[in-house]
Amino acid sequence: MSEDIKHEWPLFEVFVRAKRGLNHVHVGSLRAADHEMALHHARDLYTRRNEGVSIWVVRSDDVAASSPDEKEAFFSPSGDKVYRHPTYYSIPDSVPHI
Amino acid sequence: MTDLDEKSFTETIAKDQRIEPRDWMPDGYRRTMIRQIAQHAHSEIIGMQPEGEWITRAPSLRRKAILLAKVQDEAGHGLYLYSAAETLGADRGDLTRRLIEGRQKYSSIFNYPTLSFADVGVIGWLVDGAAICNQVPLCRSSYGPYGRAMIRICKEESFHQRQGYELLMTMMRGTPAQRDMVQDAVNRWWWPSLMMFGPPDDRSPNSAQSMAWKIKRHSNDELRQRFVDMSVPQAEALGVTLPDPELRWNDERGHWDFGPIDWSELQRVISGDGPCNAVRIANRRRADEDGAWVREAAAAHARRHQEAGA
Numbered sequence: 001m002s003e004d005i006k007h008e009w010p011l012f013e014v015f016v017r018a019k020r021g022l023n024h025v026h027v028g029s030l031r032a033a034d035h036e037m038a039l040h041h042a043r044d045l046y047t048r049r050n051e052g053v054s055i056w057v058v059r060s061d062d063v064a065a066s067s068p069d070e071k072e073a074f075f076s077p078s079g080d081k082v083y084r085h086p087t088y089y090s091i092p093d094s095v096p097h098i
Numbered sequence: 099m100t101d102l103d104e105k106s107f108t109e110t111i112a113k114d115q116r117i118e119p120r121d122w123m124p125d126g127y128r129r130t131m132i133r134q135i136a137q138h139a140h141s142e143i144i145g146m147q148p149e150g151e152w153i154t155r156a157p158s159l160r161r162k163a164i165l166l167a168k169v170q171d172e173a174g175h176g177l178y179l180y181s182a183a184e185t186l187g188a189d190r191g192d193l194t195r196r197l198i199e200g201r202q203k204y205s206s207i208f209n210y211p212t213l214s215f216a217d218v219g220v221i222g223w224l225v226d227g228a229a230i231c232n233q234v235p236l237c238r239s240s241y242g243p244y245g246r247a248m249i250r251i252c253k254e255e256s257f258h259q260r261q262g263y264e265l266l267m268t269m270m271r272g273t274p275a276q277r278d279m280v281q282d283a284v285n286r287w288w289w290p291s292l293m294m295f296g297p298p299d300d301r302s303p304n305s306a307q308s309m310a311w312k313i314k315r316h317s318n319d320e321l322r323q324r325f326v327d328m329s330v331p332q333a334e335a336l337g338v339t340l341p342d343p344e345l346r347w348n349d350e351r352g353h354w355d356f357g358p359i360d361w362s363e364l365q366r367v368i369s370g371d372g373p374c375n376a377v378r379i380a381n382r383r384r385a386d387e388d389g390a391w392v393r394e395a396a397a398a399h400a401r402r403h404q405e406a407g408a
Contacts (some may be wrong), residue, residue: 008190009396028181028246029185030181033393033396034396035401043129045174048174067120068118068120069122088116
């Protein structure tokens with residue numbers, strides 16, 4: 001089994017910009033021999049109905065991701081910094097446009 | 099695994115939030131999810147064959163283009179699903195081998211032959227209609243990548259069902275021979291379509307766990323009833339008869355009653371003795387073998403290109 005799997009094309013993650021003015025959004029993955037083929041496959045697979053105006057492909061093994069196990073340690077520091085939010089500051093109702 | 103992992107998994111499910119690829123999950127959940135997604139992917143890939151056989155024989159350029167687009171969608175659906183399965187640590191090539199070697203199953207509906215062009219229409223109307231009934235609730239499946247793939251798939255299935263129904267309406271406006279073809283196709287596909295929802299609830303051993311994990315949202319019988327209720331008025335509008343003498347409206351239940359399903363037939367077809375099981379797998383195996391040199395050549399080209407660039 002592992003012998004065969006070595007011949008598998010690498011995995012690519014696909015990001016599509018749905019229309020001008022929007023960010024590229026992750027839509028899924030696919031297998032391709034190289035970046036050029038990945039782009040063509042992404043076009044055929046993820047934009048058959050005008051779902052996009054631009055595509056990025058990235059090799060899946062090049063993606064570095066935060067670990068769900070460290071979610072607390074990684075994201076909780078922002079939890080106690082309420083002063084980063086505009087609602088933290090009380091301003092009298094009589095002051096306009098703020 | 100720690101108690102904390104399990105607690106976080108259970109709470110995520112309880113809050114109706116999604117489980118995402120790198121989250122901790124019980125082994126049983128991962129196994130069930132891989133099996134379900136792989137079977138679903140295999141069904142889409144094998145599902146290209148019954149209709150694909152009619153592409154060269156479609157009666158007009160318009161029907162040919164529609165059918166091509168539909169079969170291409172089925173390929174796409176299979177690939178969205180293999181992509182979701184890979185987020186769980188499954189390997190696409192390995193899943194294909196499991197299919198070819200008969201170690202993983204696909205929907206038994208695709209083991210029936212397509213005898214006339216009316217079958218293309220009936221597959222769109224009934225088979226894709228049943229698939230939509232099954233799949234719409236799966237958009238809220240607890241596993242994120244599966245739910246997202248299902249949303250994409252459901253959007254496209256709607257085209258499949260409508261093209262099928264429109265095809266049948268066109269044939270029903272044609273000659274008596276064409277109307278007979280439609281009725282014949284309905285007679286052959288109706289009961290297998292009802293079987294697509296799986297065994298009855300009291301004989302579906304894995305359902306309770308799948309419901310608890312929110313992989314599944316409705317029971318097999320519930321979805322089957324929904325499909326019958328939707329299909330009866332559609333059959334009437336089309337002018338065909340559904341091949342069930344016991345089909346009648348039940349005022350008390352507010353649903354259509356229907357006759358007993360021959361579960362021994364489903365068992366027989368699932369276990370490999372359907373009309374087309376062998377040919378479907380043989381075709382898939384041949385496609386895999388015939389494509390091997392292309393995959394190897396592309397990989398060699400990519401390697402050489404990379405070396406030259408480095």
